Amino acid sequence: MVNKTDINNQTEKILESLDGIRRASPQPFFYTRLIGRMQMKTTSLWEKMASIISKPTIAIATIALFLLINITVIFHFSSNPASTGQNDSAVISDNEYSLSVSSLYDINPEQNDIAQK
Numbered sequence: 001m002v003n004k005t006d007i008n009n010q011t012e013k014i015l016e017s018l019d020g021i022r023r024a025s026p027q028p029f030f031y032t033r034l035i036g037r038m039q040m041k042t043t044s045l046w047e048k049m050a051s052i053i054s055k056p057t058i059a060i061a062t063i064a065l066f067l068l069i070n071i072t073v074i075f076h077f078s079s080n081p082a083s084t085g086q087n088d089s090a091v092i093s094d095n096e097y098s099l100s101v102s103s104l105y106d107i108n109p110e111q112n113d114i115a116q117k
Helices: 004-017 030-039 045-053 056-079 109-116
Strands: none
């Protein structure tokens, strides 16, 4: 077991090692450089993109391109009208996708006769 005197000696050594400690001081002009970096404006990618897009020439060119594409698509589809007749392969029969509700009586008509008797 450790004696009480050994613990006191260790404590005294630790406290004596702290006698030569001084307060840390920064390098010269540290605060000036720190404030300069904090005030330096950094722009993010989104801010750069927003500044480019918000220019009137870019905005007008984008709107004109959008309108040109829309007009081209409208004229393309209006010049090639789809045939008004329906192809046999395109017609969906009522039997394939029946929207009517069927009951057990509709499926088994002989059961319906038994249930009514």
